[in-house]
Amino acid sequence: MDRIFGRRSSLLALGLLGLVVLGPLALVAPLAAALALTLAAALAALLSHRKAAALSLRCDKLSAELDVLSKRLIRLEAGAAASAAITPPAADAGLASGIEEVTVEIGLLSGIVRDLASVVAAQDGEIARIKAEPRALAPVPALAPLQVSAPAPALVQPAPPAAAPPRPEPEPTARPAPFAPRPIPPPPRPADTDGFPAPATSAPAAPTRGERAREEALVAAFDRDGLEVHLQPIVVLPQRKVVSYEALARLRVEGEVLAPEAFLPVLERYGRTTDLDRRMLQRVATIARHLAGRGSEAAVAYGLSPLSLFEPGFLRSLARLVAAEPGLAGRLVVALPQASWRNLDAEQAAALAALRGRIGFLLDRPTDLRFDALALAERGVAQVKVPADLLLRQAPGRGHLADIAVEDLVAALGRAGIRLVACAVEHEGDVPDLIDLDVPFAQGSVFAAPRAVRAEVLAAPPAPPEPPALPADEPEPPPQRRPFRDFLRRAS
Incomplete structure (x- = not known):
């Protein structure tokens, strides 16, 4: 019946069947019909009771399962709370x-x-x-082997004792360094975009005695505080108003002022470039503090040597310098060459990211005009310095210097929030061409030559910290009355 009528219509079908059967029976035999109706009602009540009992058992079973699930959920919540108490978010x-x-x-x-x-x-x-x-100063005579045992002491240094007789050695230029890794030379840089020469890519020849004395004199002058700071302004075009400065290192040796291309290779060979950058940054901070005291909004930029980035702790010392003087925020700008920005490792990138917002970043010494403006903007670079020669007179044979036209370079950098600075402007005729290219800033001898900073400015002590301001709701303390004797004692 259930298969034919369905579970919900089976009772209705049974009721109709009972009416059809019991209706005529009630007319013929009322007692038999009443008895049959009673039996049918009893059967229906029995079936309903059995179904109700089965439903009650199922409800009890479901209730027990829900109880077990609730207990498990309570245990899981208790375990999660205990683990959170044992390992807090601070871990x-x-x-x-x-x-x-x-x-x-x-x-x-x-x-x-x-x-x-x-x-x-x-x-x-x-x-x-x-x-x-x-071998070069005292060649061994071929016919006098006995005279070799007594070389001149002023020309030949004593050789270390050896158990075996000496054997002829190959030329030192063809002999590789055993068990010593060769340092990878840094990428080449253009000659003097901000005072730093391009490092030599090949091993230099051995210096002579005069050259060695000259190098020692340069290092001694550097140690005797012969380092000077020269400032060259950066102007806005076409008004030629000074908006910032660049600090250039100069070395005074016996009354002669040397440019970085004369002494920086010597400092690199002696491992003193990081000392140079540290001393220059201290003086640049002093100059920026002096300009701020005069009410000037100009910033001071300094180009770091790429070797300083590999010095352990150099970038952290720069962060400490800026943290000690919050007033330098935005007034101190650090310049790095294009090759350094492209080859930053994870540690250097993290250290520079920690300095972002406290000092400014600048890209200089470019080798080409392929600038990834979005990547530079993400690293915090706000300015890009390009030599005017590279912008105006691109020499043939240098390949494709940019992926976009030079006329669109300023707009492409400007969309990323980066300003272009044309440096090394040496001819007055280049200024109108730069203005036609919409170059916003320029630097060079046409506008102003580098000038030395006065010694009293560099010798100025750091500015004292400002006293904390009183809260707005706290009144100022009333003036104290002092006895007249104190006034006389101070007057005397």
Whole structure:
């Protein structure tokens, strides 16, 4: 019946069937019909009771299962609360700080290994040069082998004792350094876009005695505070109003002022470029503080050496310098070459990202005009310095210098919030061409030559911290009455 009529219509069908059967029976035999109706009602009540009992059992079973599930859920919530109490969210911050410390230590170790490799390579070159000097200064005569045992002491340095007789050695220029990794030379830079020459890509020849004395004199002048700071203004076009300055390093040696291309390679060979950058940054901070005290809004930029980025702790010392003087925010600008911006490792990028907003960043010494404006803007670069020669007179044979036309370079950088500065402007006739290209800023001898900063400005002490301001709702303390004797004592 259920298959034919369905579960919901089976009772209706049974009722209709009972009426059809019991109706005629009631007319013929009323007692039999009443008895049959009673039996049908009893059967229906029995079936309903059985169904109600089955439903009650199912409800009890479902209630027990819900009870078990609720108990399990309570246990899970209690376990989650206990684990949250054992490992609070602060543990994640501690883990992150631990990972950061390990990353910093790995960076320090990599810098130490890099410096050790360069020192070992330099020492190997010195040993090869020392071994080559006796052969070049005192050649051994072919017919007098007995005179070789007593060389001139002023020309030949004593050789270390050896158990085996000496064997002829190959030329030092063809002998590679054993067990010493060769340092990878930095990428080439254009000659003097902001005072730094391009480093040599090949190993320099051994210096002579006069050159060595000259280098020692340069290093001694650097140690004796012969370093000077010259400022060259950056002007806005076409008004030629000064908006910022660039600090250039100069070295005074025996009354002669040398440009960086004369002394910077020597400092690089002696490993003193980081000392130069540290001293220059201290003086640039003093100059920026002096300009702020005079009410000037001009910033001061300084171009770092790429080797300083690999010095462990240099960028952290720069962060401490800026943190100690919050007034330098936006007034101190650090310039890095294009090759350094393209080859930053994870540690350097993180250190520069931590300085973003506290100091300004500038790209200089470009090798081409392929600027990724969006990537530079994400790193915080606000200015790009390009030599005027590279913008106006692109020499043939230098390849495609940019992916876009030079006329659209200013607009492309401006959309990313980066301003273009044309540097090394040496001819007055280049100024109208730069204005036609919509170059907003320029720098060069046409506008002003670099000038030395006065010694009293660099010797100025740091500005004292400002006293904390009183809250608005707190009244000023009333003036104190002092006895007349104190006034007389101060007057005397």
